[in-house]
Amino acid sequence: MSILKPYLLQTLKELALLGAMRNKIEISSNELAKQLQTSQQTASRYLLYLDNGEMITRELGIKKQLIQITDLGSEALDEEFSEYKQIFDLPSKVVFKGIIVSGMGEGKYYTEQSGYVDQFKTKLGFIPYPGTLNVEIDFIERNKLRLLKNYGGIIIDEFTTKNRTFGRVMCFNATINMSKGAIVLPWRSHYSHILELISPHHLRKKLHLNDGDMVEIVIYLDE
Amino acid sequence: MSILKPYLLQTLKELALLGAMRNKIEISSNELAKQLQTSQQTASRYLLYLDNGEMITRELGIKKQLIQITDLGSEALDEEFSEYKQIFDLPSKVVFKGIIVSGMGEGKYYTEQSGYVDQFKTKLGFIPYPGTLNVEIDFIERNKLRLLKNYGGIIIDEFTTKNRTFGRVMCFNATINMSKGAIVLPWRSHYSHILELISPHHLRKKLHLNDGDMVEIVIYLDE
DNA sequence: ATTACTATAGATCGAGTAA
DNA sequence: TTTACTCGATCTATAGTAA
Known part of the structure; x- marks a missing residue:
């Protein structure tokens, strides 16, 4: 999985908003689901996709999981950010x-x-x-x-x-x-x-x- | 359609990158499809959705169409941009x-x-x-x-x-x-x-x- | 509690094609 | 040329549930 599907990018963005670019964050699939306004199963699936795509690392405990965004994931977000900068900062x-x-x-x-x-x-x-x-x-x-x-x-x-x-x-x-x-x-x-x-x-x-x-x-x- | 699905937001972003926030842009569904790396039918459908959601205005000619992003569409993009700013600009x-x-x-x-x-x-x-x-x-x-x-x-x-x-x-x-x-x-x-x-x-x-x-x-x- | 599998429901895609 | 419809194929979502 090289280029990220829009819904996976959105998921990555939510994780980043919760601080997963700087730290490991502790979050359950259910909590993420609530944040994304979707089901626990879907959130779980998204995390698996992101993990397979090496956009995040996970440490699964018996409860919850510790998640951090990888360099690859950060790059994906940075690219998206650049595009928005192009849209809004345009005059430059x-x-x-x-x-x-x-x-x-x-x-x-x-x-x-x-x-x-x-x-x-x-x-x-x-x-x-x-x-x-x-x-x-x-x-x-x-x-x-x-x-x-x-x-x-x-x-x-x-x-x-x-x-x-x-x-x-x-x-x-x-x-x-x-x-x-x-x-x-x-x-x-x-x-x-x-x-x-x-x-x-x-x-x-x-x-x-x-x-x-x-x-x-x-x-x-x-x- | 109040909140935009991820793939529609991405479409709106592409239109914005082509200048549709400031001007009417001339674009066919086929050209947009190429940009989004999808089919002509899907691009056409996306434009219909965005139009219904009042994110864009369209003027259909016999060829092409003139598209411009509405205020509502700009707001949607601006919100997304804000989130990226939160991620990257060190939060104060x-x-x-x-x-x-x-x-x-x-x-x-x-x-x-x-x-x-x-x-x-x-x-x-x-x-x-x-x-x-x-x-x-x-x-x-x-x-x-x-x-x-x-x-x-x-x-x-x-x-x-x-x-x-x-x-x-x-x-x-x-x-x-x-x-x-x-x-x-x-x-x-x-x-x-x-x-x-x-x-x-x-x-x-x-x-x-x-x-x-x-x-x-x-x-x-x-x- | 969790995560994540299976199976089915539901949404989305795109070939074919009309206008 | 276009746009955008139909409809079968494919992808995505979630209820139920095991571990």
Whole structure:
């Protein structure tokens, strides 16, 4: 049992609320059942599942049992807590997971235009390594992209060369697998399922990334 | 549907992570299913349940649907978040609910011993009204008592009179229904389901308490 | 007291499919 | 494409009870 079913996570949470993360707590299946508003048998079964999944340790006496949450159990709770922090603390960051894909090389062309480079330097604080790192995000997560655009980021203004016009883009400071960079969203364009990242470093090389690798991108909203 | 089943709360959480607390999000039951790692039918059913429970609003188009979390839904998530905060943020206070019961009068004897009274005055800052107010807590909550003892409180040392020895006790500043006082835990003794409170005032009289009345006790750890 | 098994009742899931 | 129905399969809950 690797990923915890919702009702088992809730049970683990109740145990944590009773102090089982810091100490062994003495609790009978009947008492837990009362807390969970279910039957003694169900509470007993849940404890067995959690024990099998190594989320808790138990010391069974003739009466009661001493229960403590394991490191694995704490991690499960911590992950859940992180998600709630993301929901409520939002203004600070948005997290995407995605996989590395190859672009069509046009990223290099754009990121070398001095009209963009100068602005990147003053507004983002770095000169990007030529090219963009393209990360394909889960289709569903484009909802988060809409959120970003609504929220607003760092604006890179359009400019014109003697040949053509380069459009406005919106940037957000971001990290990819903890490395500093920024994502770049074309001002006009529908929400795509590809995120384009720029960075002062050659990310593929620095992070040893290949197509298909899973990466985590954290986007910072508070500039 | 008043209280949310665990799997529905998880679904609500996923929607919130996709931004549905701040905006309408566009999502198909199939996409949600993928996110929840379940079937399209189940995702659809969950959305119906959440809609019926007024946790979300939906606008169904010919494709997709626009979903936003209602105030009721936000509250449900916020409550869950609070519980996680309680687990992870080191608690600065512990809350008990219990009912007033009568002791056997020995509280008065102890709280009048000058060996205790002098220490109460210097370490707690008040001279207790003679007697203890006894509050019976939910049996399961004695786990929280263990937490308290591990955490450590204000120590009142043992002392000896010409007749006998009075044992060490541990105190915590506390309020009972917002009135100032302290709880007193005998150093040796197993965790009981009775809390003994002392206070500068005659609490029964001041708060018009009778046996069987429900009271709330807040114990402060940071001191 | 307990914990936790068995057996059955009940809830939930998802393939198939209509609209 | 969608959403969401039906209904048999599967999972979960609990009464009864042994240890």
